Amino acid sequence: MNRSIDPCENFYEYSCGGWKKSDIIPEKARNTSFLYAIQQKIDEQVLEFLTNVTKKDLEVNSTSAEVKAKQFYASCLEMKANMSQGYQHIMSLQDVAFKDVAKNDSLNWIDINFMSSYEVYPLLPMKVHYSTATRKFDILLTPPGKLFSNIKEEALKNMTKDFGFDEKGAKDFLSTFANLTQFERNLTDHAKTRNETEQLTLGEFISKHRLDRVNWTRYFEVAFNHSQNADWPVLNQLDNVNELVYFLESTNKETLISYVKYRVLLKFYTLWKTQSKLGGVKSECRSHTETYFNYALLPWFIGKVFDKEQRADILGIAKDIKDTFYDLLDHYTWLDDETRSQAKTKLASMDILVGYTDDLQHRDMIDQVYKDIEMTTNWHENLCTLEQNRAKIRLKSVDKALIPQMMPTRTVNAYYADFLNLAFITIGMSQWPFYHLDFPPVLKYAGVGNIIGHEMAHGFDSYCYQYNYDGKRVNWWSAASLRNFKERYRCLESQYNKFIVMGIQTNGSLTSGDNIADNVGLRMAYYAYKKRTGDKAWQDKPLRGLDFTNKQLFFLKFAQTWCNGKDDAAKMSKIKTDVHAYDEFRVVGTLGNMPEFSEAFKCKLGTDMNPLKKCVVW
Structure with a gap:
């Protein structure tokens, strides 16, 4: 805190002004945000776990998913x-895969397109794609995209150095x-995109496009190894493919093969050169391991x-x-009864998940997920194995009602999924010093409760209001209630538009969804705590040595959630594109709209933290 600041002038500075200098903050956390400092601690715990291995752990053929994760990490290191x-x-794997294709006249561009085992189908692309509308995986057909022409000359030269080419090798590579x-x-240039995506079953698609130059039946047989089903959903973004197919038929096989091989190479090069900003190789290998072995690490x-x-x-x-x-919904007079x-x-239908589903804590079940994966001491070989396994699972997922994980549960974050009407709070978000089981209740409600x-409030923000109880995009509002709702959240947009930092104006429209969620979330947490404890508890002082009441601590805890010690350049880099307002404005904007805050700190009406006009959405 910076107690030299008047809390009624700038409560963010009052709450967070000492973050960068405080001795109780670990040194390397002072230049990051409060939540990122927690993430750093979790990352260190994961690193400690991955490096805690015995010789027996690193033996091949272990059935333990955790051991396989440690083997992968060790090979990466x-x-x-x-x-x-x-x-x-x-490249040697690709040479083997394509060995006989060029010589076999019965194999054509379709076979070459699907020769890769790593979800790289670049000649006429197909993707097993998750649809939030149907909550199933479908088949997405898209025109070929540009990748090579987007790579700059300097990046290409770096690539030749990374691959250890001599002068001749580099020259040949660049020429190819x-x-x-x-x-x-x-x-x-030969590909065209439809104005509107075509949505059909696989059987309907093949029937409708039977006169196309491409043999679609064979295309899907090769793609799915004859396991395709006529009822599978297909989304087609390709317009007339005849010109594209003629071009592929007219191109020699060696060029097509070379193109696919290099597309695969670029996919893996992106994985190989992934770098983290902090922590060096250990941090990079931890990140890779968490990506591929997310579930394996969960029971531990x-x-x-x-x-x-x-x-x-x-x-x-x-x-x-x-x-x-x-309960508060009953008190909003701006809503009609139907809305x-x-x-x-x-x-009432919104699901709230905290940390994990019950099945993810059982090691035996997790081991089964990774049972077909064997790790070696060769990291490049391991990456190929894992990417191949991912591709195989994808191809078996079409038309299956699965919910992909949107965020690792070790991440210090949370989200609302509109298409599921679900709020998810990660384990990472539930850690000291943000949350502790023995905290006074006021800190729990103001912290993780907020x-x-x-x-929850995201379900009723300026975007997700369009989704109903079942996650379907339908209008459930009366005209009058919707008009009132928009008037209320536009008040908030106008308010945040007035916040300026270093000459840059906050975009109240871009940040609207999270501004609503900040304001509503804190208000609901406040009233939930009040409902649980009653008004008398507000005046209690639960922390020894601190002369703050519960009511004051509630707002302090909220404000310190957004403490940030990053330099101005880092803060400014995303201010025009981030859907979240600047950290300071997330605090002062939200608290300025709550009379309860001004009561707690005795802020007179008209001061910076107690503006005359207040905006309340929910």
């Missing part, structure tokens, strides 16, 4: 810097790359930092906030 080995490995870049330009992580008592505690807070929001009923139905309220 050993080999990540050597991209020349990666180049040799991936130039030829394939020209081929790609011709390829994309749950056992270490998030037991059933903590989870039940946070779910109890979530229930209180949800019940409070539900109010629809809003109640949406809120985040829960924030995500």
